[in-house]
Amino acid sequence: MKKVLVAVALLLSVSSFSGVFAAEANVDSVAVCCVQATQDEYTNIEISDVPDVVKAAIEKAYPGQIIKSAAVAEKEGVKTYKLVLASTEGTESTVIFNDKGEEIK
16 A cells, blocks of 8 residues: 555656646747847847937937947837947946937836
8 A cells, every 4th residue: 555655646746847847948938939029120230320319319318338239120110229338347238219319218
């Protein structure tokens, strides 16, 4: 009788571990899919292609920082610019502005 109880306990513990690992794999694949879709919206552009109104807004809001890279996305006729800024200390930050020079938070 003890052998039967041990076998049942072992079977239950193995099945519960396999369910945990299967759940983790599904969550990771969904997260990767969602992150990829968000990143694909933006297309890299030259810094010279960033509108002057956006450059002026960067200078005002982030004095002393330069644009290291730029990307653009267009949705419903409105362009948004994803910009990587670099400071003189070497830190980087990513900001998003619309085509009117307004920061999107």
